[in-house]
Amino acid sequence: MYVVLFFIFAALCVAGALNLLLQRHPINSALSLIVVMVSLAVLYLLLGAEFLAAAQVIVYSGAIMVLFTFVIMLLNAGEEDRAKSTSRVASAAGFPGVVALVCLLSYVYLSEKVHLGTTALGDQLVSTSALARVLFRDLLLPFEVTSVLILIAILGAVALARKEQN
Amino acid sequence: MSTILIFTLLSLIKIAVVLVIYLTAVAYTVLLERKVVGRIQNRWGPSRVGPFGLLQPLADGLKLFLKEDLLPTEVYRPLYIAAPVIALACALTSIAVVPFGGMSSFHGVQLFDIADVNIGLLVILGVTSVGVYGIALSGWASNNKYSLLGSLRASAQLISYELALGLSLVGVVMRAGSLRLRDIVDVQSAHGLLSWNFFGGLQFVGFFIYLMAAYAETNRTPFDLPEAESELAAGYHTEYSSMKFAMFFMAEYANMITVACVATLLFFGGWSSPFGHLLPDNLGGPVIAALLPIGWFVFKVFLFLFLYIWVRGTLPRFRYDQLMSFGWKFLMPLAVLNIVATSLWFAWRTTLHP
Incomplete structure (x- = not known):
């Protein structure tokens, strides 16, 4: 049950994050970010951190993202033009940079794995x-x-x- | 039958019953508002449909159902359609954690609430804060300047007053030592009226801050600038018609009822009777003893709804700069002072009687 819920909301979270990058309209990106944040809150809840889950919804999706949408609405930002905005430096430095970052993070995680605690999905609530x-x-x-x-x-x-x- | 099946079945029945009662209450709050505001303005209000106009909500609902659902050509369709759904869904979800009667379980399932959550108060705050998107997106997606101005006003107002609202509840939470709504009511039910947070908990300042911030959160007079008809046509729902407009309308009144429920639970002892132990606990048999608290709860909620309407019939609208300076320069500091004073009082009391 918990594992099923975990996979549903983890998938929703990743899908929201991808949609955030792929959407052309800023308001759609902002809304996908809200989906990401709410699914993160559910993941916190599955780990037993109920206060953190509520704070995540109230602070991030309730207050900060409202400000984001507020600014997007106020500036009346239109659809972005993909053809103009692709810079060569970004693609040249971006992809190796992301690969290096992922490598570094996974190295740190794997070498420190022994010292990290584990927790189970389940009923225990903090x-x-x-x-x-x-x-x-x-x-x-x-x-x-x-x-x-x-x-x-x-x-x-x-x-x-x-x-x-x- | 297995326990999980019984639990699911009873929960579904509870949800259905609460939803029907809630929606009926929403419909009749509209009628009550039209009647009372009518009397305040020296006219009758609706009086033709049914005895005393009691069937008016039915006629209104039928009318809204049968009206043509217009879809303007220049709107951004996905969000234009999603916005009223978000508004109504969030308004209806928040009632799920509100307990409306004492503990009485049937096959291990609580009868008088849908869900008993440890962080019930935060769940209500979270769900209502997500409800802002319904209003914000409706104005933007309508592609209409009046709507956009209305929803910009609404989002700014809701963000500003959410702070004061959250801070005004801290005193209540400190007294109960819990965020669970049942615990908060249990703390207040010892000596009737005298142990309610409003009187015994000395939270009257917190209550007035909550009341004003909640009026602003539900876009009601004197804070109804997002739909100020003299400046903005109808504000954020100018472009909506038929059932989509009705969903915004229902969301507003559902939010009003939720605010009244929360005010009752947090400051006026929820379902506990004002007479405490002056009334015998098992008055009139077990069934009446279980139902009487619900009667008290409904009565208190009704008084708050009446107050809402009374305020609407009495007070003029704020100007926008007055609204902002009232929220940030008066309510916020007052709420912080209330927290400091309450915690000092609790610290003093615990050092006196450890």
Whole structure:
């Protein structure tokens, strides 16, 4: 049952990601990205991370992707012209780059495989309070540092977007 | 019969019953709104179809079914058709995690909810946040400037008020120590009215923030700028007709009912009676004792729906800049202050009585 669900949503996820690249219209790409994010949320849920699944839907597909579609609608972006946008540098550097990245990642994964833990698909759920205990007690300092980092990023965006006042 | 078969069968029956009741409630909320707004504006409201106009929803539904389904030539078809489906599907899904009565199981299946989820509150927030796409895409796919402006307003408004909405619920979650809706109600059911989050939990500020943010989330007056008829024709659903328009209409009222349900569950004790133990627990036999809580729940939800209509009949619409500054500069800081004050209160209480 869980394995069947896993394969359905994993396939949906990969199909959404491919569709995101192949679609010509930006709004279709944005919608495929939403499909990817929602199927990722289901995969989290299958691994027992229910809070993470809900946060994934609320934050990514509910807030961030709405902003994406908002910007696409506001700019009224039309269909992209494939013939113009294929640059030679991109295809020359892109494919070897992707191959190198995949090789590096699989090398790191295979060499560190012994140290990585495993988890099973199934009924066990991590409760929200257990997650909060890890996040706000054991990993408090990294968590707070990350939030400061995000705050700095927001301030930077505001500073860049602000008009010069004369 | 095996347990999984019984579970599936009972779940399907529950879904069918809740869906029928929910859709009927949606239809009669529309009638209630037309009647009450009519009386507020010194006229009768619908009164011709059936006794007191009670069959008006049936006539409206029939009319919308039989109208011609126009498809403008310049629309982007896949999204134009998908948008009302997304809006209605998300609105109807959110009722699935709402519990509306106490624990009473039959063959190991809970009778008075469709699904009892540990993170029920987050599921409701997540499903309603996905529902934004119905409105956003409808305006864009219509290829109409009024529709586009309406849906741009809607998405900006929903993103802005979702923050205040989420933050206003934190106090309630802190008191219950759980995101499960049944736990949140159980915390409030000890001493009737006095232990409700609104009174005993001291969450009245949180409640008013929730109420205002929820009115904005459901695009209701005074926050109905996405469909401001004097500026935008009908906003995001200008190009829709027949059943597609009806789906948006139903989604709006279904969302209203969900908001009323959540307000009841989180701040007004859900299905628990306001009199606490003043009423005997087994009043009038086991069947009535099981059904009376549902009566309380429906009564509270009805009061919230009435409040919605009352507000619509009373308040004028916000201006757009007022809407934004109200959400970001007033509701957001107030919600954060509410969280800080609530957590300080809980910390003080636990140090007094450890």
